[in-house]
Amino acid sequence: xxxxxxxxxxxxxxxxxxxxxxxxxxxxxxxxxxxxxxxxxxxxxxxxxxxxxxxxxxxxxxxxxxxxxxxxxxxxxxxxxxxxxxxxxxxxxxxxxxxxxxxxxxxxxxxxxxxxxxxxxxxxxxxxxxxxxxxxxxxxxxxxxxxxxxxxxxxxxxxxxxxxxxxxxxxxxxxxxxxxxxxxxxxxxxxxxxxxxxxxxxxxxxxxxxxxxxxxxxxxxxxxxxxxxxxxxxxxxxxxxxxxxxxxxxxxxxxxxxxxxxxxxxxxxxxxxxxxxxxxxxxxxxxxxxxxxxxxxxxxxxxxxxxxxxxxxxxxxxxxxxxxxxxxxxxxxxxxxxxxxxxxxxxxxxxxxxxxxxxxxxxxxxxx
Numbered sequence: 353x354x355x356x357x358x359x360x361x362x363x364x365x366x367x368x369x370x371x372x373x374x375x376x377x378x379x380x381x382x383x384x385x386x387x388x389x390x391x392x393x394x395x396x397x398x399x400x401x402x403x404x405x406x407x408x409x410x411x412x413x414x415x416x417x418x419x420x421x422x423x424x425x426x427x428x429x430x431x432x433x434x435x436x437x438x439x440x441x442x443x444x445x446x447x448x449x450x451x452x453x454x455x456x457x458x459x460x461x462x463x464x465x466x467x468x469x470x471x472x473x474x475x476x477x478x479x480x481x482x483x484x485x486x487x488x489x490x491x492x493x494x495x496x497x498x499x500x501x502x503x504x505x506x507x508x509x510x511x512x513x514x515x516x517x518x519x520x521x522x523x524x525x526x527x528x529x530x531x532x533x534x535x536x537x538x539x540x541x542x543x544x545x546x547x548x549x550x551x552x553x554x555x556x557x558x559x560x561x562x563x564x565x566x567x568x569x570x571x572x573x574x575x576x577x578x579x580x581x582x583x584x585x586x587x588x589x590x591x592x593x594x595x596x597x598x599x600x601x602x603x604x605x606x607x608x609x610x611x612x613x614x615x616x617x618x619x620x621x622x623x624x625x626x627x628x629x630x631x632x633x634x635x636x637x638x639x640x641x642x643x644x645x646x647x648x649x650x651x652x653x654x655x656x657x658x659x660x661x662x663x664x665x666x667x668x669x670x671x672x673x674x675x676x677x678x679x680x681x682x683x684x685x686x687x688x689x690x691x692x693x694x695x696x697x698x699x700x701x702x703x704x705x706x707x708x709x710x711x712x713x714x715x716x717x718x719x720x
Contacts, residue, residue, distance in 0.1 A: 364434055448476050452483065464491040496559055500552065500654060508548065515541040551670040554602070555654065558677045564596040568705055571600075571632050572624040578604045579622050582612055588624030591632040592705040595682050600702075603678040603686075606671040607636040607698050614640035615695060631684070632704040637697040648688040652676040675700065 448471055455468035467487060470480045515538060522534040572590045578601055579586045593600075611620035615638035623635040643651060643658065650656050655669035672686075675698075679686045684702040691697045 365431060368431055368434070445476065448472070448480070452476070452480055456483065459487055464494060493559060497556065500555060500559075508545070511541040511544040511548070515545075548670075551674060555670055555674055555677065558599075558674070558681065564599070564681060566594045566596060568592050569595055569597055569600065571634065571702070574600060575604050575622055575624050575634055577601075579608060579620075581605075582608045582619055584608060584611075584619045584622050586622045586624070589626065591624060591626050593632050593682075593702045594705045595702065599678045599681070603675045603700060604634060604636075606675050607634070607700065610671055610698070611636050611638035611640070611696075614638060626704060627701060630704050631701045633702075634700040635697055636700075637691045637695060639691070639693070639695040642690060642694060643688050643696045645690075651688060652686065672698075 452468050455466055458466040464487070467484045468480045470477050470484065518534045518537040518541065522531055522538070525531060525534070569592065570590055571593050572586070572588055574597065575588075576586045608620055608622070618639055621635075621637045623637075625633050625635070627633040647658060651658070652672045652675070654673040656673075657669050675686050679700055679702065682702050684700065686698060686700045689697045689699060
């Protein structure tokens with residue numbers, strides 16, 4: 353911080369020198385003007401006769417060197433006084449800057465939990481608060497990426513192990529029917545690996561660069577188009593939302609796929625409606641085994657699956673987590689409720705874009 357000290361004092365000294373030069377110039381100007389006025393007044397009183405020995409207000413000007421010495425001495429004393437008076441303020445400023453620099457260096461060295469103290473209410477305090485907010489965001493992103501990578505590495509082992517075993521059995525058997533089963537197992541493992549990589553990449557992209565291509569969307573039409581792939585029944589009323597069409601389609605598709613996975617006997621029931629507080633809601637209900645009350649929040653965590661459903665139901669454990677990410681990026685949320693009569697209902701809520709109250713349309717079955 354020595355350079356900062358020197359810069360501050362250099363600025364102060366420059367200002368004082370400029371002030372001193374200006375003061376000397378003004379003094380000389382006024383002294384010369386006053387002398388000319390006195391001479392003119394004396395000539396007027398004497399009628400133009402001037403005796404130098406009798407000239408009034410005659411003063412002996414101080415030598416230039418002596419005058420400059422007094423200016424320099426006054427300037428030095430003033431500079432010392434300013435330095436002593438400003439030292440506590442300057443030291444307080446530089447001390448906080450030193451703490452901020454130390455915190456930034458520690459954070460850059462890998463201490464992601466490092467924060468700096470916010471002191472005062474000036475620009476330095478605002479800078480420290482901004483650093484703490486940015487550091488917290490970066491730490492959360494890094495921790496999320498670490499968890500995502502650790503969980504993905506764990507999930508990759510199962511399909512890779514099945515793929516390796518299926519390849520070994522395929523090479524070891526000559527039975528045509530057995531070879532077909534092994535090829536089907538290889539294809540299933542490859543599809544699971546492809547889905548896992550795709551969802552991991554999407555989750556990472558949403559976490560780090562959540563850029564949305566927002567546009568007005570008819571939510572009912574969008575849901576009906578996606579539900580057609582699942583032969584799902586769709587009912588409700590048109591509601592417009594502002595959102596990224598690709599991401600919203602992915603969220604609806606994941607909810608429908610989740611419903612079909614846990615209740616393959618019958619297609620899910622889908623409803624689009626306007627909820628409270630200007631929310632557009634998409635309800636996706638199934639007749640599966642349902643979700644226990646204590647797990648209805650955890651099922652939206654990455655790679656969390658209900659006990660006993662890991663292999664039997666398939667999936668990679670990221671579908672519902674992606675739905676929650678997409679909902680939050682659009683200013684909405686998603687939750688799970690009990691479906692009367694058995695099963696579960698997943699409710700995706702998004703801010704509605706229009707204020708109209710359209711009339712409900714009749715229940716329809718979407719198909720392709």
